[in-house]
Structure formats: structure tokens, C-alpha cells
Amino acid sequence: MKILVNGAWRETQHAELARALEELGYGGSVVTTALNGEFIATTQRARTVLTEGDRVEVLAPMQGG
């Protein structure tokens, strides 16, 4: 299934957001996620089901003013 991760198309074998994030290399990282513009808490990732073409944002702490 193809999904848009941080603006780039990526292929994932997993429909659950939590497993897709691990597959994409985010395992163990301090990140926060949104699916199609809606915040998805860490506790919700395991039961959040992805569909083809979904937009996933994976954000992390960064410098800011």
C-alpha cells in the first residue's frame, strides 16, 4: 500500500499505523503523528488503520523561536 509520509510516497506492508511506522524506520523514536490532518496519539497508533493514499505526518522536536 502506498501512503504519503511527510510529503513523500512510501510503500508499507502494514495497515496499522504503529507497525507501518516501525517498518518505515521510526521505531524507538520520539515522534508524534497525524493522519490526514488529525492528531493520532501514540496510544491510538496500534488501532489506527491506514488506507491507500493516506497522508501521514511524523514530527519530532526541532529548533524553534
Add this chain to the structure above:
Amino acid sequence: MLSLYSTTVRSRLMLGTARYSSPAVLAQAVKAARTEIVTVSLRRESAGERAGQAFWALIRQLGVRVLPNTAGCHSVKEAVTTAHMAREVFGTPWIKLEVIGEDDTLQPDVFGLVEAARTLSAEGFEVFPYTTEDLVVAERLLSAGCQVLMPWGAPIGSGRGLNNLFGLTALRAHFREVPLIIDAGLGVPSHAARALELGFDAVLINTAVAQAGDPVQMAAAFAQAVEAGFAARQAGPIEPRDLAVPSTPLIGTAFRG
């Protein structure tokens, strides 16, 4: 001491963490500024680079409070979603709420700002709204649940200082009990000292320190200016006058009569 919602801090200088030449310089600047609060943000994380992980580890080592922002958000929806994401990652109800309305000046969209502030306050966030010096907008933000206001001094990164002195002074006079933090646009330590002398409770500095020739020395200079400005305010500055008033007593002056 400065009370921000239920938190009390000693330092009246907040520091942004962006645009430093290296993480080491940032860390040294934070220490030189003697700040207790730094602003941070959220950005897309690359699974390969993991830049965010290294940055977050550095910030945690510094032992300061973080004030996450919603920089880059141009709509209420984006800002509210970003705030939720920030609360999860940073573990704080604090949010420096930015809803940008115009890209050339990075002027706040005050209509969206009030709406987002109302939504987030109702959800338990402690909102620090980046706003203008507009009194009516300030009133609306307070009605929306904000207990702190962050009026701009000048456009972000411009270094122009307190651009609308009359408006900012009026804001301070009107809201005597509300913590007011000058956010954005200060360029040199004298701008910060002036803000504190006028009775503002604190300042937030980023570009003026990060882009200085020597950021660490500039951070120390801002710290001194903020302390001097606050002390001067406490000491009670004299009122400006149009005409001279002799400082040397006239009684006993020679050659008179």
C-alpha cells in the same frame, strides 16, 4: 519572580533555540542567558537522519522548561493539531500559539489566533498567544482563556525593537495584572532593557542572539540588559520633562545678588 499560569520562574529572558551555528553554541548561549525557558518546535522527522532525536536529547540535558510553538501554522486547524502533537511529545500544557496571517511580516492572524486560543484553552492548554499590541484583540484573548500575552515588538527576526511604543505602552497600562512578554523583533540588549523598563514582564529573544557574531556573548548581554531593565522598573524611573531642571542646588550659588 514571574508567574506564568501555575509556574514561577526567576529569569525574565526566554530564548529561542533556532538558527544557531551548532548545538554546542546553542547550549552555551542558553547557559549564558541564564534562562529557564526555551522555545522549541516540531518538524517533519526523517527516519534516516533522526535530527529531532538528537536535538531533544540536547534540550533535556540543559535542564530548562520548554515552550513549544506552532510556528508555520496558517490556519486554526493546523495550529490546534500542532498543539496536540506538541503536548504529546514535549509533555507540557504550554503552547506558544502562532497563527500566521501574512508571510512578508509574519504578522499574526488575530482572528484565527483568538479562535484557536479558545479551543485550546477549553482543552486544558496553557496558551501563550503571539499577538500584536492591539488592545481589543488582547481583551478577546483573555476572554478566550489566555492568562499570558506575547505581543510582538516588531516583525520576527527584524531586529527593529519596540516598533509601536505608544501601542505597547497603552497595552501595558491597560492590562496591569496580565503577564506581558515581548516576543519577536528585538535586535539589541537595549531593546530588551527598554521593554522591562516600560513594565513588560519578560522578553523572548531568538535571532538577535543566534545570528550575532558571538551568540554566547550576546546571550550574556541580553541577560544583563533584562536584569537592568527590571531593576530600573522596580526602582521607579523619573518622568520625562520637556524643560531642564537643575540637578545642582541653586541655593548659595555664587555671583547672584
